[in-house]
Amino acid sequence: MQKEFEEKAGRTSDSSSSASADTSVEGKSKTIASPRILRTLSPIARQNSLNEEGKGESISFLAKIAGTPATAEDSKGIDDSDIKIGDFSKKKKRPGHTEVVVSTSSEPDSPTVGSSEAVRMPNKYQQSKSILKNTAKNIFASPTTFLGGSGAEREEAEDSKEETISHEGEMMRKAKEDKLKKYWYKLEDKELRAYKHKDDEQHKTMVNLISVFLRVEPDEPLDKKNTLYPFxxxxxxxxxxxxxxSAEKRDEWVLKIKEAIGYASLTDYYEVKEPVGKGKFGTVKLGVHKKxxxxxxxxxxxxxxxxxxxxxxxxxExxxxxxxxxxxxxxxxxxxxNQDYIYIVMEYLKGGDLFxxxxxxxxxxxxxxxxxxxxxxAIGIFYLHSFGIAHRDLKPENILMTDDTDEAQPKLVDFGLSKxxxxxxxx
Structure with a gap:
């Protein structure tokens, strides 16, 4: 297949489906291959049309995906619409491209990790129909395993421990006219039930703690002798x-509810370093996985x-x-x-974008x-399409390189417009 691919890539312009690029001829300007040429050489198209009767099916297959009929025009080579490399200016800003601004100073209102305590969200696809039945083992993929550390098995074992979270006690809610009303509350995993009396079998109300955040509120004086401790x-x-x-009872409830919701501190897992870039909604910081x-x-x-x-x-995304x-x-x-920030931890790609x-x-x-x-x-795009995912924003700026060496590998990024x-x- 590779030999056949190279033969097709090297055909001369007298063939109706060939690409005539003058990159090796002295005195002629180099050009970037037209998308029409790349369409005929697409590895995806070849994979789907590699059969005895499928000569020339590559163009038809891609045209079918694009929803437009294939024409003889699709087989032509480079024309005036192709962009010459000399037309690119190093100092000229590319149209439609938002440059990443490297942050060298900390702005007063810029996002920090001071409030790094947050809900540690699932980082892999959940196959279970009920989120209540999911355990750490089937909603978390160990970062240690991917990054390659000796603690991977231990981390997975710790994450897969199943413990029932329960707590009960009296709390108050403000009723009409700011009157405080006492209820007996029972916490069972991700469900918080309220009872009118401690020994009641039937609960009065119930709330589910999925997609819920917690905030400790400032203390409120009740009278000269008593203080309220809210959350x-x-x-x-x-x-x-x-x-x-009492502050002690509030701390007990806060601790148990955070445990039930899945709160964790970002800084328990990662050491946060200096900013390396700034985007539309916040900052990208360099981090180090502690394990x-x-x-x-x-x-x-x-x-x-x-x-x-x-x-x-x-x-x-x-x-x-x-x-x-x-x-x-x-x-x-x-x-x-948490209620104020979203923290997304991804692999570090230091090679910059493809352009x-x-x-x-x-x-x-x-x-x-x-x-x-x-x-x-191409195989990355094919993988996405196999799941029915359309990226919808493919461009050199959304392809990052693993490093800046000649052995660097490309990776697709920025799925904000994907569907x-x-x-x-x-x-």
Whole structure:
């Protein structure tokens, strides 16, 4: 198959489906191959049309995916619409490209990890229909395993421990006219039930703690002798505040509820270093995974700077990355979230984007390397399509390199505009 691929790539322009590139002829300017040429050489198309009767099916297959009929025009070579390498200016900003600003100073209102205590969210796709039945073993993929550390088995064993979380006691809620009303509460895993009396068998109300955050409120004086110690549960569309008469009892409830929700401290798992970049909603910081010593990238986003649509797009990207486990796609390692911030931990790619990688080499790389890069990107796209995922924002800026060496590998990133396409849907 590789030999056949190279033969097709090397055909001369007198063939109706060949690409005539004048990159090796002296005195002629180099050009970037037209998408029409790449379409005929696509590894995905060849994989799907490699059969005896399938000569020329590559173009038809891709055209079918694109929803447009194949024409004779698709087989033509380079024309005036192709971009000459000389037209790229190193100092000229690329149209439609948002540069990553490297942060060298800490702004007063920039997101920090001071409030690093957050809910440690699942970082892999959940197959169980009921989230209540999921344990740490089937909702968490060990970052230690991916980063390659000796503590991987121990970490997975610790994560898979199943313990029933339970607690009960008296708390107060504010009723009408700010009167305090006492209830007996029982916590069982992710369910908090309220009873009118301690010995009642039937609960009065029940709340589920999935997708809930917790906030400790300032103490409130009740009278000259007593003080109220409140905390709030923050639901997606409301808040509920509970009051206790001692700080110790509040701390007990807060500890148990945080345990039930799944709170953890980001800094227990990662050492947070200096900022390495700044995006639209926050900062990207360099981090170090404590168990392996490997570098990671920590994206810190402030929710107040995001609209509801922005948050939904970000959560869609997270859900897609949970599904994707492929060497040509950036790896999601951890997700933490509280009422103020979202922390996304991903593998650290220090090679910059594909455009800058090629620009540093004057857009001249060996043919074998070009073929290797194209193939890696293509199989990553094919992997996404096998799950019905359309990236919808593929460009050199959204392909990052593992490093800046000649052996660097490309990885697809930025799935904010991606979509999981159903059988009857369109992108």
């Amino acid at each position: 709030s549960l923050i639901f997606p569309n409301k808040e509920r505040t509970f009051y206790l008469l 392996t010593g490997k570098k990671v990238a920590i994206k810190v986003m402030k929710k107040k700077q995001m609209t509801l649509q922005d948050i939904e797009l970000q959560k869609r 997270i859900e897609i990355l949970k599904i994707c486990q492929h060497p040509s796609i950036i790896r999601l390692l951890d997700v933490f979230e 800058n990688y090629l620009e540093k080499r004057d857009f001249t790389i060996p043919e074998n390397k070009a073929r290797e890069l194209s193939h890696s990107i 999981i396409v159903g059988p009857s849907e369109k992108c």
